[in-house]
Amino acid sequence: MSSKSNFSKRYTAEFKRDAVELALSSDKTVTEVARDLGVSPESLRGWVKQAKADRGQGPEGALTGDEKEELRRLRRENREQQQTIEILKKGLAFFAKETVK
Template identity: 75%
Template sequence: MSVEGLRGWVKQAKADRGEGPAGALTTAEREELRQLRKRDREQQQTIEILKIGFAFFAKEMK
């Protein structure tokens, strides 16, 4: 274990207890943010696929 690794754990533990610096995310908030970013990426991919499909069928209908 490195000193920096331990320092990061201590810093995160303080944030989880509400003792961290202003704006520090708790572990739960970090996980929620990770999940929201993943969902956003998936939705953006879905939108791109739908755009391509729409363009294909719009072209076929003409």
């Protein structure tokens, strides 16, 4: 059996911030810094990319962390509203059919 867990590790915001600063200020590659810290290179690359976007240094159109959170919230609200609309439509159809009888 593999020694790797199927569960992803959770890192604190402080750890991520420090890891990003180390990666950006180091002469080492992101992969080397990740290995030194015991995190996956893909995770560290993602953290660095997000940190750059949050600082306005990311690619054009990259969303900041706050914008991503707002987008998630708005999508959740939209989904809930769509479900409410569907329920109301079904209720309206039911009562419209009952009044015709």
